Amino acid sequence: xxxxxxxxxxxxxxxxxxxxxxxxxMNYGRHLGHDAxxxxxxEARLQAFLALDLPEWDMAGYPSVVAxxxxxxxxxxxxPDRLVVETAVPILRGKALTVYHRVRxxxxxxxxxxxxxxxxxxxxxxxxxxxxxxxxxxxxLGAQSTVGER
Numbered sequence: 001x002x003x004x005x006x007x008x009x010x011x012x013x014x015x016x017x018x019x020x021x022x023x024x025x026m027n028y029g030r031h032l033g034h035d036a037x038x039x040x041x042x043e044a045r046l047q048a049f050l051a052l053d054l055p056e057w058d059m060a061g062y063p064s065v066v067a068x069x070x071x072x073x074x075x076x077x078x079x080p081d082r083l084v085v086e087t088a089v090p091i092l093r094g095k096a097l098t099v100y101h102r103v104r105x106x107x108x109x110x111x112x113x114x115x116x117x118x119x120x121x122x123x124x125x126x127x128x129x130x131x132x133x134x135x136x137x138x139x140x141l142g143a144q145s146t147v148g149e150r
Contacts, residue, residue, distance in 0.1 A: 006072045006114040008102040012088040014143035015048035018106065021081045031076040032112070038069070041101050041115055044085035052139040060133035062121035067096065071115045075105075082106035089140050095129045096120055097136070 019040050027033030032040075049056055056064045077083060088100040097119040103112040120129040121136070 004070055004072045006070065006100070006116050008086070008100050008114050009088045009090045012090040012100070012144055013086055013147050014089055014140060015044070015051055015087045015147060017044040017047045017085045017087070019043065019083045019085060021077050021079045021083065023079045026079055029076075031078050032081075034071070037071065037103070037113060037115075040083070040085060040103070041117075044087055044101060045099060045117075048087040052143055054136060054139055059121055060135040062130055062133070063124060064097075064119050064121050067118040067120050069115065069117050071113055073113050074111045077103070077105065077112045083112065089144075092132050092137055092140070095131055097132060097140075 021032050021036075025032050025036035025040070027036075046056055049059065054060070082105070084104050084106050086102045086104070088102075089097055090100070099117045099119055101113075101115040101117075103114070104110065105112060121132060122128065123130050
């Protein structure tokens with residue numbers, strides 16, 4: 001079986017968000033379920049962009065949509081594990097923001113999962129992707145210079 005291998009771009013780190021695994025996040029295997037992980041990633045991404053005054057529904061005038069998601073699972077998390085979701089956005093290319101998340105256990109730094117998403121900003125009048133506005137690029141670059149790798 002071919003496995004996905006994602007490399008988290010630590011140099012592009014913009015935010016860290018603490019979360020806890022809730023009982024409702026557990027699956028039949030008694031660990032963090034895929035659907036719950038996707039929700040935790042969304043919360044962390046929302047908080048990262050809000051910290052830059054870039055709400056997902058109005059990023060310099062454009063709403064954002066997730067075009068795709070890839071997840072590499074690396075270990076299990078259980079209730080009530082405390083997690084930290086790190087968010088990184090590397091140098092922008094084209095019309096997509098590539099957003100990485102690395103989920104770690106707060107106590108041990110053990111990596112639970114790494115994810116990569118491509119996020120598009122959409123012109124609501126046309127329903128088509130637009131180039132990433134300079135205001136978004138500048139906010140991301142500013143965050144990268146202030147949030148360091150641990």
